[in-house]
């Protein structure tokens with residue numbers, strides 16, 4: 001099939017549908033599965049076989065019988081999929097899909113930090129490169145960070161990286177003094193600040209406030225709440241699936257959503273009778289948006305760009321990831337008493 005991308009009178013919708021058809025057909029031919037993160041462009045989410053957050057997508061990657069995985073997300077997520085599924089071909093459609101949070105620490109910096117704190121236990125948020133994971137003792141998600149830290153003996157120093165907001169939140173909730181926090185941050189969170197949240201809540205007083213703390217884009221909201229800077233009334237801290245299901249379970253008809261705006265597409269599509277507002281509609285991860293349908297198609301056509309992780313690194317990183325998966329995710333994310341207990345992933 002040839003695409004009519006350059007046809008002068010073709011509508012955008014028709015071109016999108018045509019590209020999606022070509023991608024689906026080629027994916028079948030190649031025995032490929034397409035995974036898309038919740039923050040991807042709407043048309044990329046629509047063509048995917050699975051849409052979810054980074055850990056959910058890694059689990060899908062490990063579970064799938066497909067031999068090729070087209071990972072529409074950012075680089076560290078594709079690496080995690082490659083670590084968990086070393087026998088599969090994992091493709092990243094655009095190598096520019098990075099992550100400002102993962103880029104805030106590299107393996108050399110971590111080794112130097114460890115040398116300053118000999119014997120400390122290293123806890124790394126999943127938004128890290130494979131090399132950094134390989135230097136870490138535990139990985140964690142925002143959902144189980146508190147439990148991971150609580151599982152470490154009280155007398156052991158902890159190096160927590162790279163998200164300073166999640167680190168500050170974990171330190172406050174666990175009341176441990178011996179946690180050192182790396183000062184990394186995700187640029188997207190800056191769009192989700194207390195002023196924007198307060199404004200949206202004033203504009204929509206009956207709305208429930210949904211927080212999805214995956215990625216660094218909204219861990220600052222967790223931190224604001226545990227610091228008492230944000231009114232916890234009506235707050236629901238949810239995983240992706242919890243967030244998608246929540247509107248149907250709630251009597252509220254309006255929801256303010258504090259996370260990267262890409263998740264609004266799925267929320268609106270799966271809950272058409274409810275209204276959703278972004279805490280700030282400029283909270284956009286540019287790295288997630290570099291993946292477009294033509295790039296997904298080219299990735300399948302040329303099998304580009306394969307993501308591989310050196311076996312020795314992968315083995316060490318896998319250990320840290322497996323510890324993350326083994327520890328809970330069954331405790332509330334923050335001390336918000338009326339919040340739904342849905343730590344998710």
Ligand code: SF4
Pocket residue numbers: 074098099100101102127186187188214215216217260285286287288
């Ligand atoms: S939202 Fe932030 S943490 Fe998530 S991929 Fe984008 S830059 Fe990284």
